[in-house]
Amino acid sequence: MILIAPALFMAWAIGANDSAKAxxxxxxSGIIGFKRAVMLIGVFVMLGVFLGGAGVSDTISGMSEGMTRNQVGLVLFSAATSxxxxxLWGKPISxxxxxxxxxVGASLALGIPVDWWTVGKIAAAWVLSPLVAAFFAVAVYRIYSPLVKRIHGLRNLELTQKWLVFTAAAYSSFNLGANELSNVAGLLQSLGIDGPFRLVLALTLALGALTFSYNVMITVGRDISPLGPTSAFSSQFGASLAVSAANLLGLPVSSGQAIVGAIxxxxxxxxxxxxTGLLLGIARGWVVAPIAAGTLSYLLLLLLA
Structure with a gap:
């Protein structure tokens, strides 16, 4: 339970925050209702963590070598708290x-060597992912927008746009399982906990989305920039392409940074x-969150490990 409870807390926290990015x-944009969105998340996150997260899990599990179950539990608790x-503030962070x-904070506290090369690669991916996502979003928009104009009939247009936005959200939810939730699965995998427990993590993430994610969803979906169906699809699909590219490279990136960059x-x-004021606040959160999590982890490991 010392490890399982923090793992579930982390999965719930991912659902509360990162599901908004999916x-x-x-x-x-009003295309999918909140409860249907949560159902979509539950299904496709489950597929993502089982089918698409091997590379990310391996990278994360390698960073926790030398840690005990109790120590990994404190790592997850610190991250989930931040x-x-x-x-609670309705901010989409990573x-x-x-x-x-x-x-990193735990490794420093325990005197375990930090693989700064891997950390550097991951940090570089964090910087590049919103830029790459913005590029993909614009590219998708330029291809998609002219095609939409060729669709005749309002009913056909609405149906096409709804299904495309649904498809993009499903793709993003799959990436949420393959990337963010696979971070947690990777830490558990390094301690011999794998397989069916990924299903429990996916269900807990869906619970986090159902109970606590609405304010962050509104921040992402309404407050950054106006989103019609065409822009919603282009942004979501562009961000998903950027995250998928990182998954193929085994790099744990942030779907939140990708979708904010895309929008x-x-x-x-x-x-x-x-x-821009909201964007600056979100960017500050991207800096503060890992520092806060690292500091809390460092202190807890010094005191309790």
Whole structure:
């Protein structure tokens, strides 16, 4: 229980915060209702953590070598605490950054050598992912927008856009399981806990989405920049492409950074209003979250490990 409880807490925290990045554009644009979005998350996160997360799990499990179950439990508790505090403020932060920051803090406290080369690669991916996501979002928009104009009939247009936004949200939810939840699964895997327990993590994530994610969804889906169906699909799909590229490389990136980069990049490209004040606040959270998680982890490991 010393390890299982923090793991479930972390999965719940991912659902409370990161699920907004998977379906926030769909909910914010009014295409998918909140409860249906949570059901979609539950199904596709489960598929993602079982089918698409091997590379990320291996990277994370390698960073926790030399730690006991109790120590990994404290790492997860520290990361989950920082994510939950951000969710209380309705801010989309990076659960991935929180876990990595917590792992680094724990390693420093325990005197375990930190693989700074791997940390550097991950940090570089964090910087690049919103830029790459913005590029993909604009590219998808430029391809998709002319095609939409060729669809005849309002009913056909609405049906096409709804299904495409649904598809993009499902793809993003799959990535949420393959990337963010696989961070937790990777830590458990390093201690011999694998297989069926991934199902429990996925269900706990869905519970986090159901109980605590609405405010963060609205921040992502409405407050950064105006989103119609075309922009919602382009942003979500572009962000998913960026995260998938990172998954293939085994790099644990943030779907939150990707979707924020995609929405704001596409908004700037279209000449629409982008809430720069909100973006600055989100960016500050990206810096504060891993530092806070790392500091808490460092102190807890010194006191309790």
């Amino acid at each position: 379906v926030g554009t769909a909910v914010g 994510v939950t505090l951000a969710s 659960t991935t950054q929180s876990i990595i920051g917590s792992l 704001s990049g596409l908004g700037l490209y279209k000449g629409e209003h982008v809430n």
